[in-house]
Amino acid sequence: MHQAETLEKIMAGNTRKKKISPMATADIPPRTISISSGKGGVGKTNIVTNLAYCLAKMGKKTLVLDADLNLSNVDVLLGITPKYNLHHVFLGEKSLADIVVEGPGGMMILPASSGIMELADLTEEQKLYFLSEITELGSSIDILLIDTAAGLNNNVIYFTLAAQERIIVLTPEPTSMTDAYAMIKVLSSRHDVKKFRILVNSAHSEKEARSVYRQITLVADRFLDTLSLDYLGFIPHDPKLPQAVRAQKLVSELSPKAAISSQFMNLAKQLYQEEMTPHIDGNIQFFWQGLFNL
Numbered sequence: 001m002h003q004a005e006t007l008e009k010i011m012a013g014n015t016r017k018k019k020i021s022p023m024a025t026a027d028i029p030p031r032t033i034s035i036s037s038g039k040g041g042v043g044k045t046n047i048v049t050n051l052a053y054c055l056a057k058m059g060k061k062t063l064v065l066d067a068d069l070n071l072s073n074v075d076v077l078l079g080i081t082p083k084y085n086l087h088h089v090f091l092g093e094k095s096l097a098d099i100v101v102e103g104p105g106g107m108m109i110l111p112a113s114s115g116i117m118e119l120a121d122l123t124e125e126q127k128l129y130f131l132s133e134i135t136e137l138g139s140s141i142d143i144l145l146i147d148t149a150a151g152l153n154n155n156v157i158y159f160t161l162a163a164q165e166r167i168i169v170l171t172p173e174p175t176s177m178t179d180a181y182a183m184i185k186v187l188s189s190r191h192d193v194k195k196f197r198i199l200v201n202s203a204h205s206e207k208e209a210r211s212v213y214r215q216i217t218l219v220a221d222r223f224l225d226t227l228s229l230d231y232l233g234f235i236p237h238d239p240k241l242p243q244a245v246r247a248q249k250l251v252s253e254l255s256p257k258a259a260i261s262s263q264f265m266n267l268a269k270q271l272y273q274e275e276m277t278p279h280i281d282g283n284i285q286f287f288w289q290g291l292f293n294l
């Protein structure tokens with residue numbers, strides 16, 4: 001398609017009626033938090049979606065960005081099939097608000113899919129249009145949670161660098177710890193990211209989770225200077241979670257009284273309360289500008 005024609009289509013999309021109307025509850029820019037891990041299958045997608053569910057239940061306008069290209073886990077986990085994704089926005093066929101789908105509890109999901117690959121190749125006009133769309137969307141959300149793929153491919157690096165806060169998920173398995181350490185090491189030494197929050201999943205007790213955290217900080221302290229690794233919390237191992245996954249439901253929704261669901265709620269409350277303090281390092285436009293290198 002000719003570029004001018006594409007732009008025309010894009011601008012036409014801009015006038016479409018937006019589905020997302022409620023204003024954000026807080027008069028501050030949304031927080032952007034990436035959730036990553038060194039090793040795959042440690043529970044990122046379940047953590048993102050359950051936290052988003054709890055935050056949405058608490059009245060926070062929460063947007064999940066499904067940035068895992070490989071499997072697009074979020075929709076599978078929630079049993080939803082978004083018709084459109086970022087690709088359609090970049091083609092000018094849809095506006096950003098058009099592609100956002102509502103998930104359980106009122107959370108919003110931005111399906112990225114293959115669109116993420118195209119970020120780097122957008123024309124200047126497309127980038128600027130996209131940023132204006134994002135600004136509009138940003139005014140209606142409080143918190144953006146980004147579910148990334150495991151490991152360190154370019155996309156994961158982009159999103160981790162662009163986010164204001166980074167949560168690294170690990171489990172008590174030694175391989176998960178070594179992979180998390182390897183990831184932190186690369187982000188810290190090659191990309192100068194120095195601040196991470198550690199979330200231990202599938203722990204049998206808080207004691208075990210703290211011990212996992214201690215082990216990773218001991219190794220990190222020895223080899224990496226000026227690194228800040230904070231303990232965010234833990235999620236217990238609970239067979240109710242895989243049961244919920246099989247039912248394509250969130251454990252927080254299916255078993256709200258289970259210990260694991262209370263723990264998701266506690267973590268969400270912790271994040272919610274932190275949100276009261278304004279964020280100094282950027283907003284959602286900066287997040288995307290960072291991705292675009294604008």
Ligand SMILES: Nc1ncnc2c1ncn2[C@@H]1O[C@H](COP(=O)(O)OP(=O)(O)OP(=O)(O)O)[C@@H](O)[C@H]1O
Pocket residue numbers: 037039040041042043044045046047068073148149150201202203235236237238239241242245
């Ligand atoms: N707290 C938990 N208790 C019990 N099982 C869990 C727990 N967390 C995760 N699991 C199991 O791990 C599986 C993988 O979880 P999930 O898909 O969230 O991981 P992921 O890190 O997103 O994986 P990927 O790297 O492939 O994207 C779940 O389907 C579930 O079976």
Ligand SMILES: [Mg+2]
Pocket residue numbers: 044045046068073147148
């Ligand atoms: Mg996943």
